[in-house]
Every structure is written in C-alpha cells, then in structure tokens.
Amino acid sequence: MHHGMKLALVALTLVGTPVLSAEEAKPAKAAETAPAATEGTIVLKKGGQKDLRVPGMVRVAxxxxxxxxxxxxxKDVLRLTGAKAGETDLLVWSGKENKRSTYHIVVRD
Incomplete structure (x- = not known):
C-alpha cells in the first residue's frame, strides 16, 4: 500500500472512532493486545511460487x-505466487489463540 494511502486510511479510521467512556476505555486483555509476530521477508520473482507451511492456519489476508x-x-500450506513487481504484506492467523503473523512479500521482475 502506498504511504499516502496508509495515512489516509489511518485518518479515516481516527475520524470514525467513537469517544469511549472511562469504563469502555479500560485496557484489553493481554491476549487481545499481543503484537503480531513478524516472520520476515519473502522474495519472489514475477511468476515464481513459494510454499509456506503454517501449522494451525485459521485465516489469511x-x-x-x-x-x-x-x-x-x-492443510497448513500457503502457496504464494508473484504477480507483478512490488511489495505487500501477508497476514496469517493460526492456532486456537488466533496468533497473527506478518510476512513482507517482495516481488521482483
């Protein structure tokens, strides 16, 4: 996503965020606020493929x-295919706790 677009999405998100009462503003449980694991960068050639094993995969974006x-x-396998040169992020949720992992994907010509 382009940096300008990210800023616009953040701005839109903030504008639409409701004001919370003191009761609603209490911190979330630790499991809900745990940061996503960053698994690293995967480099693909345009048209190239890579299989990624993700045990207990629940959701992908x-x-x-x-x-x-x-x-x-x-089962537990994702296949990535490079479509055009650029960079994007792959999000994968896995396990009963829905742990989110992030992979940075780079596609080169």
Missing part, C-alpha cells in the same frame, strides 16, 4: 493481491 496471489493448496 494479503494487502495487495495484484502484487502477490495466495492460495491454500493443502
């Missing part, structure tokens, strides 16, 4: 699917 495509060809 990719920021810019026009840069890299993701599908699940089997």
């Amino acid at each position: 990719i920021d810019e699917p026009e840069i890299a495509d993701v599908d699940a060809p089997g």
